[in-house]
Amino acid sequence: MTASRPLDREHGLALLEQMLLVRRFEEKCVELYSASKIRGFMHLYIGEEAVAVGVMQALDADDTIVATYREHGHALVRGVPAGSIMAEMYGKVEGCARGRGGSMHLFDAATRFYGGNAIVGGGLPLAVGLALADKLQGRRRVTACFFGDGAVAEGEFHECMNLAALWQLPVLFCCENNRYAMGTAIERYESETDLALKAASYEMTAWSADGMDVLAVEEAADRAAGEVRDGGRPCFLELRTYRFRAHSMYDPDLYRPKEEIERYKEHDPIPALTARLRAADLLDDGDLEQLEESIAQEIQAAIEFAEAGTLEPVEDLERFVYAESPAA
Amino acid sequence: MSVPTRTNAITYREAMREAIREALVTDERVFLMGEDVGAYGGCFGVSRGLLEEFGPERIRDTPLSESAFVGAGIGAAMGGMRPIVEVMTVNFCLLALDQIMNNAATISHMSGGQFEIPLVIRMTTGAGRQVAAQHSHSLEGWLAHIPGLKLLAPATLADARGMLAPALADPNPVLIFEHGSLYNLEGELPADGGPVDIERASSRRSGTDVTLIAYGGTLPTAMSAADELAAGGIEAEVIDLRILRPLDDRTVIGSVARTHRAVIVDEGWRSGSLAAEISARIMEQAFYELDAPVARVCSAEVPMPYPHHLEQAALPQASTVAAEVRRMMGASG
Numbered sequence: 001m002t003a004s005r006p007l008d009r010e011h012g013l014a015l016l017e018q019m020l021l022v023r024r025f026e027e028k029c030v031e032l033y034s035a036s037k038i039r040g041f042m043h044l045y046i047g048e049e050a051v052a053v054g055v056m057q058a059l060d061a062d063d064t065i066v067a068t069y070r071e072h073g074h075a076l077v078r079g080v081p082a083g084s085i086m087a088e089m090y091g092k093v094e095g096c097a098r099g100r101g102g103s104m105h106l107f108d109a110a111t112r113f114y115g116g117n118a119i120v121g122g123g124l125p126l127a128v129g130l131a132l133a134d135k136l137q138g139r140r141r142v143t144a145c146f147f148g149d150g151a152v153a154e155g156e157f158h159e160c161m162n163l164a165a166l167w168q169l170p171v172l173f174c175c176e177n178n179r180y181a182m183g184t185a186i187e188r189y190e191s192e193t194d195l196a197l198k199a200a201s202y203e204m205t206a207w208s209a210d211g212m213d214v215l216a217v218e219e220a221a222d223r224a225a226g227e228v229r230d231g232g233r234p235c236f237l238e239l240r241t242y243r244f245r246a247h248s249m250y251d252p253d254l255y256r257p258k259e260e261i262e263r264y265k266e267h268d269p270i271p272a273l274t275a276r277l278r279a280a281d282l283l284d285d286g287d288l289e290q291l292e293e294s295i296a297q298e299i300q301a302a303i304e305f306a307e308a309g310t311l312e313p314v315e316d317l318e319r320f321v322y323a324e325s326p327a328a
Numbered sequence: 329m330s331v332p333t334r335t336n337a338i339t340y341r342e343a344m345r346e347a348i349r350e351a352l353v354t355d356e357r358v359f360l361m362g363e364d365v366g367a368y369g370g371c372f373g374v375s376r377g378l379l380e381e382f383g384p385e386r387i388r389d390t391p392l393s394e395s396a397f398v399g400a401g402i403g404a405a406m407g408g409m410r411p412i413v414e415v416m417t418v419n420f421c422l423l424a425l426d427q428i429m430n431n432a433a434t435i436s437h438m439s440g441g442q443f444e445i446p447l448v449i450r451m452t453t454g455a456g457r458q459v460a461a462q463h464s465h466s467l468e469g470w471l472a473h474i475p476g477l478k479l480l481a482p483a484t485l486a487d488a489r490g491m492l493a494p495a496l497a498d499p500n501p502v503l504i505f506e507h508g509s510l511y512n513l514e515g516e517l518p519a520d521g522g523p524v525d526i527e528r529a530s531s532r533r534s535g536t537d538v539t540l541i542a543y544g545g546t547l548p549t550a551m552s553a554a555d556e557l558a559a560g561g562i563e564a565e566v567i568d569l570r571i572l573r574p575l576d577d578r579t580v581i582g583s584v585a586r587t588h589r590a591v592i593v594d595e596g597w598r599s600g601s602l603a604a605e606i607s608a609r610i611m612e613q614a615f616y617e618l619d620a621p622v623a624r625v626c627s628a629e630v631p632m633p634y635p636h637h638l639e640q641a642a643l644p645q646a647s648t649v650a651a652e653v654r655r656m657m658g659a660s661g
Contacts, residue, residue: 064407095440096440097438097439097440097442098440098441099440100437100438100439100440101438101439101440105438105439107435107438107439107440107442107443108442109439109442109443114406114443115435115438115439116438117430117431119426119430122399122426122427122430122431124396124399125395125396125397125398125399125400125402125403125427125431126399126400126402126403126406126431127403128396128399128400128403129399129400129401129402129403129404129405129406129407129411130403130404130406130407131403131407132400132403132404132407132409133403133404133405133406133407133408133409134407136359136385136404136409137407137408137409155395156395156396156399156426159391159393159395159396160393160396160399162391162393162396163390163391163393163396163397163400166391167388319437319441320436320437320439320440320441321436321437321475321476322436322476322478322499322500323436323441323444323445323446323499323500324441325444325499326499327494327497327498327499328497328499
């Protein structure tokens with residue numbers, strides 16, 4: 001087992017900054033949604049930030065990401081510019097998918113960000129195929145595939161676990177277990193709620209980590225990504241987390257007790273890391289203020305970029321239904 | 329005078345195999361995967377011998393996991409490969425419809441053109457072999473509904489041999505429908521037979537009185553009907569659609585403008601079918617050319633029954649097509 005990285009000031013602040021960026025970005029998204037700047041479905045990651053931030057630390061620029069419709073955080077941490085994400089949510093052509101996908105369908109070839117997939121479980125076969133291409137072409141990439149606990153009930157999950165293990169494909173399966181498939185609690189839809197155990201039944205290395213602790217996620221992801229990259233085989237991580245907000249902006253959140261939400265908020269990954277850094281004398285009030293200030297500026301700049309953005313001309317409506325490059 | 333071209337006797341099945349073989353030889357990014365494509369040699373024998381020649385990395389037997397291996401084909405195509413995915417029959421592709429519709433057909437447009445999916449999916453379609461209601465349907469009309477896909481229906485040896493190369497070169501997902509009744513079709517092909525276009529419908533027989541529009545498994549039906557009609561003095565032009573999406577309106581409309589009558593022969597069910605789409609297009613684009621309403625000969629709207637007599641009763645027959653034309657000619661004077 002890989003030893004965990006020592007918690008130095010620079011790295012600790014970087015983790016905190018990334019989680020705070022995601023949190024503040026989405027808090028702003030809520031305001032913009034209320035102001036009707038952002039429309040359609042929007043799913044918030046608030047409470048789950050430690051998962052994306054922790055896992056991304058283990059990935060290289062050449063690795064591949066396949067994510068879900070709850071992916072603002074993954075895109076931000078991966079390095080998709082905040083402005084192009086915000087412009088996407090505004091439906092502007094300057095968005096990372098020309099404004100055509102919106103909140104649920106962020107795509108960015110430059111950072112190897114393959115969506116933004118809004119069919120639960122539908123991203124897993126893509127990840128298997130991307131990893132197959134890497135294997136056949138002799139590349140040592142990791143394909144990190146994020147999906148929720150709800151996906152575990154889909155046939156595509158089981159088909160893909162089997163295929164990835166059978167063909168020894170370099171996929172890092174990251175199951176973000178927030179305990180609810182939309183509004184249905186995991187105990188009400190899974191006969192076996194130990195998800196790592198399920199994955200292990202496919203002869204795949206699998207284990208669980210505390211998804212509310214960014215350092216625990218980072219350590220688990222480091223180890224898992226190492227297995228995938230060096231071992232050339234898939235690995236499954238169950239990251240136990242919780243979303244503090246409703247499933248989407250349409251969800252009245254009637255299916256879980258308020259006390260449960262409050263209980264999990266006591267494990268909010270951001271105050272948890274902040275306290276840890278303070279206790280180790282790696283962070284003071286001035287640092288925190290500075291972080292908040294620079295994040296607020298970045299978000300403000302993203303909003304200005306989106307506001308100043310333009311709408312895709314209607315004449316381009318049918319562009320890219322079919323690829324524009326010639327046959328090759 | 330040109331030198332006579334040397335030809336080889338070949339079946340449709342062998343023509344498909346030769347096309348796959350050539351793709352594997354000429355492009356190392358190409359691989360074939362699907363259920364029983366390797367050790368078994370393909371459910372319909374198309375890939376027999378390829379595992380021995382190319383090995384298990386490039387001829388990949390898959391689990392019975394249509395969604396996973398079709399989706400893996402999409403991902404591999406996005407990752408720089410040129411996969412040929414075989415789905416045993418169009419009925420089984422329903423298990424992969426999420427991947428075909430929500431990913432293959434959608435990602436290019438939804439990502440603003442950032443990603444292309446140069447994927448080929450082959451599948452058998454159609455009835456006529458008494459394999460009943462879960463292995464016999466012609467569902468290509470459903471798939472032809474979907475923007476972002478291209479659909480091919482090779483009905484001749486030349487198309488079986490020549491459509492795969494341009495399909496693989498195409499940066500879009502291309503679905504190839506092989507009618508099960510065609511695999512044993514035999515004939516001669518030029519030894520150096522190469523790629524064909526995948527853009528235009530083709531006239532397989534010229535005629536002046538009526539246009540019969542067919543594709544895939546109904547092309548032989550339409551050709552037989554044309555023979556029968558010719559014996560009675562009616563000359564039918566037979567148009568083979570070849571490409572089911574995007575449809576080649578120009579060739580169809582051009583023919584109807586010459587013959588002024590059209591009968592569409594489609595093994596799909598009539599309601600919401602390709603035949604319905606073509607009929608609508610003729611009406612939109614050539615209404616004033618018509619001497620009679622467009623007619624359709626489609627499959628009966630029943631799940632395909634097992635017994636031979638009922639299956640044949642459910643399928644478009646040459647005699648029915650010919651009768652429809654005679655009725656039309658009588659009605660339009």
